[in-house]
Amino acid sequence: MLRAGGLEAALSPAIGGALLRLSLDGADLLRPTPAGATDPLAMASFPLVPYANRIAHGRYAVEGQRYQLPLNFGDHPHSIHGFGWQAPWAVSETTGAETRLIQDHNGDAGWPWPDRAEQHVALSPSELSLSLSLTNKGESAMPAGLGFHPYFVADADTRLQFDAQSLLLSTADMLPEREVAADALGDWSQPCGIAGDSLIDNAYGGWSGVATILRGDGIAITMRAAGAPWLHLYRPPGEAFFCLEPVSHSPDAINRGGMDMLPPGGTATLAMTLSIGKIEPALPKSAAIA
Incomplete structure (x- = not known):
């Protein structure tokens, strides 16, 4: 458990280095993990490493060599979110308000490069800071992608605002189809209700x-990220949560020329900060994106 003022966070290094919960003065900011849950998808947030989102059918090629990743998401046809979220992390150091976690990958048939992922989690009285790094310990360049997958609590009056330049439309199995204007499915450049009955x-x-979450209970959360030019928005219909995932690359980027290659000994980083405050004065509500 980490504490700073009224802000509290709990972690589970053994379950994907995930956050179990984040609360301010007893109010949940992220969807809390149910008691006894062991599925990383039930956690409040988890790191994405060494890639984010989907790799089509788990297949990719580097320098002419083809690889097959496990299909790690039930009956979903693609590999998703890397493998850091499905493996244990080790605590390297911790204090009352911060901790460092490490995960070493020794290389395998699906991802042959040995690497080290490190996660730093720190609290102040009004802020959660998360940083993630990935170091290539191998002898050849490796694909590298990073991200975070937080589940934000949402009530009927929660609004979301962020600015972007484009949006990727998806196929039925959630691979990128084409890039369109950012407001093609709704305009998030102004605070807009996040509740809705569509996916x-x-x-x-x-x-x-930067993204801003304005809740009906008066709590405001500002997300700031560095090293994350992409933002993935996931809103399941009818749920009291949504996900805002700051990531370093687009879905299936490894097969589409959009994945960074990390040289031997090189390190990639991504950071996310959640700043918590109050809404003053209350902003006018706008229509939800259904």
Whole structure:
């Protein structure tokens, strides 16, 4: 458990280095993990490493060599979110308000490069800071992608605002189809209600690095990210949560020329900060995106 003022966070290094919960003065900011849950998808947030989102059918090629990743998401046809979220992390150091976690990958048939992922989690009385790094410990360049997958609590009056330049429309199995204007499915450049009865599962490109969540109970959360030019928005219909995932690349980027290659000994980083405050004065509500 980490504490700073009224802000509290609980982690589970053994379950994907995930956050179990984040609360301010007893109010949940992220969807809390049910008691006894062991599925990383039930956690409040988890890191995405060494890639984010989907790799089509788990197949990719580097330098002419083809690889097959496990299909790690039930009956979904693609590999998703890397493998850091489905493996244990080790605590390297911790204090009352911060901790560092490490995960080493020794290389395998699906991802042959040995690497080290490190996660730093820190609290102040009004802020959660998360940083994630990935170091290539191998002898050849490796694909590298990073991200975070927080589940934000949402009530009927919760509004979301962010600026982006483009939106990726998806195929039925959630791979990118084509890039369109950022407001093609609704305009998030002004605060807009997040509740709705349709599925949103899309990546936004050219994201400014800032997103604002304005809750009906008066809590405001500002997300700021560095090293994350893409923002993935996931809103399942009828649920009291949604996901805002700051990520370093678009879905299936490894097969579409959009994945960074990390040289031997090189390190990639991504950081996310959640700043918590109050809404003053109350902003006018706008229509929800259904």
